Amino acid sequence: xxxxxxxxxxxxxxIWLMRQAGRYLPEYQxxxxxxxxxxxxxxxxxxxxxxxxxxxxxYDFDAAIIFSDILIIPYGIGQExxxxxxxxxxxxxxxxxxxxxxxxxxxxxxxxxxxxxIKNTRKKLNKNKSLIGFVGSPWxxxxxxxxxxxxxxxxxxxxxxxxxxxxxxxxIIEKFIYIHIEQQIKAGVDTIQLFDSWAGLLNKKDLNYFCxxxxxxIIIKVRKKYPHIPIICFPKGIKTSIKEFCKIVKxxxxxxxxxxNPNFILKEIDPNIIIQGGMSPGFLFKxxxxxxxxxKFYLNKFKNRAYIFNLGHGVPKETKTSTIQNLVNxxxxxx
Numbered sequence: 001x002x003x004x005x006x007x008x009x010x011x012x013x014x015i016w017l018m019r020q021a022g023r024y025l026p027e028y029q030x031x032x033x034x035x036x037x038x039x040x041x042x043x044x045x046x047x048x049x050x051x052x053x054x055x056x057x058x059y060d061f062d063a064a065i066i067f068s069d070i071l072i073i074p075y076g077i078g079q080e081x082x083x084x085x086x087x088x089x090x091x092x093x094x095x096x097x098x099x100x101x102x103x104x105x106x107x108x109x110x111x112x113x114x115x116x117x118i119k120n121t122r123k124k125l126n127k128n129k130s131l132i133g134f135v136g137s138p139w140x141x142x143x144x145x146x147x148x149x150x151x152x153x154x155x156x157x158x159x160x161x162x163x164x165x166x167x168x169x170x171x172i173i174e175k176f177i178y179i180h181i182e183q184q185i186k187a188g189v190d191t192i193q194l195f196d197s198w199a200g201l202l203n204k205k206d207l208n209y210f211c212x213x214x215x216x217x218i219i220i221k222v223r224k225k226y227p228h229i230p231i232i233c234f235p236k237g238i239k240t241s242i243k244e245f246c247k248i249v250k251x252x253x254x255x256x257x258x259x260x261n262p263n264f265i266l267k268e269i270d271p272n273i274i275i276q277g278g279m280s281p282g283f284l285f286k287x288x289x290x291x292x293x294x295x296k297f298y299l300n301k302f303k304n305r306a307y308i309f310n311l312g313h314g315v316p317k318e319t320k321t322s323t324i325q326n327l328v329n330x331x332x333x334x335x
Contacts, residue, residue, distance in 0.1 A: 002190040004063045004130035005230045005252070008274050008306040013299060014062035015331045016132070017324070018234075018277075019314030020055040021067050025321065027054050038083035039075055042068045043113040049120045056129060058321070059328050063130035063191065064121060066184070068114055070136030070195055073176050074145050076111040077102045091148040096165045099172045104179055111180075115187040122188035133189030135181055137196035137235070138174045138214035145169060157201040161210070174214045178221050185226050192222065193232040193255070200237015207241055212248045219249060232276060236313070243268045258282075258312030262301040275302055277310035284311075284319045288326055295330045 007014035022028055028051050035041035042048055052067040071089055075081040077099055080092030108115075122131055136144075143151055146160050146169070160166055181192055199211050219231055234255035235245050246254060246269050254273050256265060258280035265275055283294045299309065309331045315324065 001228065002063075002130040002230055003128055004132075004191055004308065005274065005306075007062060008253075008308050011303070011306065013307065013309055013331055013334060015309040015328060016061045016063040016065065016130075017055075017311055017315050018065075020059075020061060020065065021051045022315060023317035024315055024319040024324070025054055025058070027051075027058075038069070039072070039081055042072060043111065043117075045113055045116050045120055048113075048117045049124065052117070052121050053124060056125065059324060061129075061328075063132050064125055065132040065134060065193070066114070066118055066121060066189065068117075068134070070134070070141065070197075071144060072111050072114060073136065073141055073173065073180055076107045076180070077176060078110075079145065088150050089144060091144055094145050094148070094165070094169070096168060099169055102176075107176060107179060108183060114180075115183050118184055118187035118189055130191050131189045132191045132193055132232075133181070133184030133187075134193040134195060135177045137194045137199070137211070137233075138170050138177060138218075139202065139210045140196050140198045141173045141177070142166060142170050142210070143198045143201070145173065151198060151201060157203070157206075161206060170210065170214060174218060178218050181218070181222055182225070185222075185229055189229075191230050191232065193234060194218070196233070196235040198237075199235040200239075202238070204241060207238065207244070208248070211235060211238070212245055216249045219251065230274075234277075240264065240268075246270060246273055253308065255310065256312065260312075262298065266301070266305075271305055274306040274308060276308040277312055279311050281311050281313050281316050281319075284316065284323050284327070288323075291323070291327065292330045295327060296334060299331065299334045 004014050031047050031051055048067045052064050055061055056064050071081045082090050084090055146163055147156055202210055230252040232253040232255055233251035236257050253276050255276040256278045278298050279294055283291045
């Protein structure tokens with residue numbers, strides 16, 4: 001069992017943050033300046049290891065999350081993936097034949113440095129710290145594959161679902177997600193998080209097919225072979241459908257966004273599921289006392305069940321490092 005999970009079960013309020021290794025850190029910016037291509041950055045063993053460990057050195061978080069990107073999967077399959085400043089990810093034209101014909105060995109070889117980065121990080125990381133590997137969930141990867149960028153239009157979801165290739169691609173993506181999870185586990189991660197960043201785009205009637213069932217199938221496969229590896233699920237934006245998600249998917253840990261009412265979680269979610277997150281990143285820009293009160297609100301709400309402190313989404317790039325230190329201190333000093 002990972003130390004992150006052990007600490008949560010002991011009600012020690014462990015803490016890590018989504019995007020804890022990132023643009024708000026001056027030490028990260030120094031490394032980023034020499035790494036112009038983001039995908040190459042994610043595959044650079046020395047620099048990706050370094051930035052994974054930076055927030056641990058600065059804030060002593062309970063877990064490191066490997067510095068990578070959910071779009072490493074389409075990249076590994078062979079679809080073009082590039083990142084542009086102020087735009088974000090831009091993907092090449094999706095090719096169903098390419099997805100159908102890409103072999104497991106070729107995929108692993110193309111992104112093998114991710115696994116070397118994990119091995120390297122695990123060697124340098126203190127044994128009492130967890131190392132989290134991650135993937136995008138099938139639906140979220142499908143959104144990027146077919147939309148070729150972050151969805152901005154309201155009707156993107158309908159377009160993707162109606163696309164003749166969507167169901168075939170979803171199954172292929174699911175297969176490669178499992179491969180990537182397995183290779184990360186073999187390399188040394190002790191926890192896996194599945195990010196379903198665009199789950200909230202789906203209508204209730206489509207959630208089961210595109211979100212719940214693919215995620216469930218992946219978790220069943222992982223648990224069968226690696227029962228000791230806890231799985232965190234973050235189905236962002238699905239609101240009260242999170243109850244059905246938990247009944248079907250059965251994650252070890254449920255990461256919640258700021259739209260979810262903690263009282264709903266306490267009432268409706270299986271108490272054996274560990275809860276993570278909840279606080280809006282917007283509170284990082286409020287007065288210190290307001291942020292501290294919100295932190296204590298979540299810690300108090302979940303004081304009688306296993307809880308991991310995190311945010312309802314990633315740390316914004318405009319965040320001050322002193323603010324994150326205040327946040328960490330508030331969590332650590334909570335009684």
